[in-house]
Amino acid sequence: MSRVYNFSAGPSMLPVEVLQQAENELLNWRNSGMSVMEMSHRGKQFSTIAEQLEADLRGLLAVPENYKVLFLQGGATAQFAMIPQNLLADSSKACYVNTGAWSAKAIKEAKKYCEVIISASSEADNFTSIPDPDGWLVDAQSAYLHYTPNETIHGVEFHEVPSVAVPLVADMSSNILSRPVDIEKFALIYAGSQKNMGPAGVTVVIVREDLINQPAATIPSIFSYVQQAANQSMLNTPPTYNWYLLGLMLQWLKNQGGLAAIEKINISKSAALYQAIDQSALYSNPVQTSCRSRMNVPFILSQTELDGVFLQEAEKNALVTLKGHRSVGGMRASIYNAMPEQGVQALIQFMAEFERTH
Secondary structure, eight states, rough: OOOOOEOOSOOOOOOOOHHHHHHHSSOOGGSSSSSSSOOOSSSSSHHHHHHHHHHHHHHHHHHOEEEEEEESSSSSHHHHHHHHHHHHHTOOEEEEEEOHHHHHHHHHHHHHOOOOOEEOOGGGGGOOOOGGGGGGOOTTSOOOEOOOOOEEETTEEEOOOOOOOSSSEEEOOOTTTTOOOOOOOOSEEEESSTTTTSSSOOEEEEEEESSSSSOOOOOOOOGGGHHHHHHOSSSSOOHHHHHHHHHHHHHHHHHTTTTHHHHHHHHHHHHHHHHHHTOOOOOOOSSSSBBBSSSSSEEEEESGEEEEEEEEHHHHHHEEEOHHHHHOOOEEEEEETTTTTHHHHHHHHHHHHHHHHH
């Protein structure tokens, strides 16, 4: 059976090499006689996996020693609540930038714990642009400023890290490991694993250790960064197999040449798809050119009555999960790290043929 190209925003594709290695090791990891799923999370074999996992992530992102690396559960959605509970300390305010659906969800959750200051918003533009950071309202008394570098639903992405006078927090769920980043510009970054890092079930948090020593008194132990760090992210039993798969993904990225190399591939993939859209009379992308996402490419058919036909014929051509989010409609191609260039080219060729025949 030929490979199906899955353009879902998450869970996304995994590289064939990673799936094959997982298959080969499923019943017998490194001649241990056990599957990773059967190992004790406190045993010697799994400790080897966990230690390599953190070392590889630190290496790929060049994480400084004064940052803690945590592997948690609950996805980015849990972090919407955990961040204010862990970072507010003596402050009662936090700044948020609203650039789409995921920013809005983070804002809604944070309002349960503090006064939220909306530093900037692109809602008036239907989230097709990014507000100029020079005009952001940043309250110096705020504990932090939160933003979403890439919005999966609306397809906008920051291509530069904003400079602000308070600790910077970023939801990198949909573009982590897609390009090099300077970790020291951030107080905290977090990301669910199901887009660029593996299957759902793991949430990576990278946080500067001096910021996590004053969690809210009422915070449950399982949600405390301090306690999770003290227990190597094993305050409760972690999803061991998902940690293992995340580790395989990191090794795959290293084999591709690291983040600088994967960024070049991501630029090439997204540029080719945007060029095909821009040169078409049938397809269009609503996002301001300067902030188009490399990871999530939404596009609209000028004849919306063809949407259903497009999706049906795409699936017949092994191109699946192209339907746009229900809140915006149209189509969306998510082209994360594991989406090969031939998958993007297959989509481009299908789109051209569909336009020719319709």
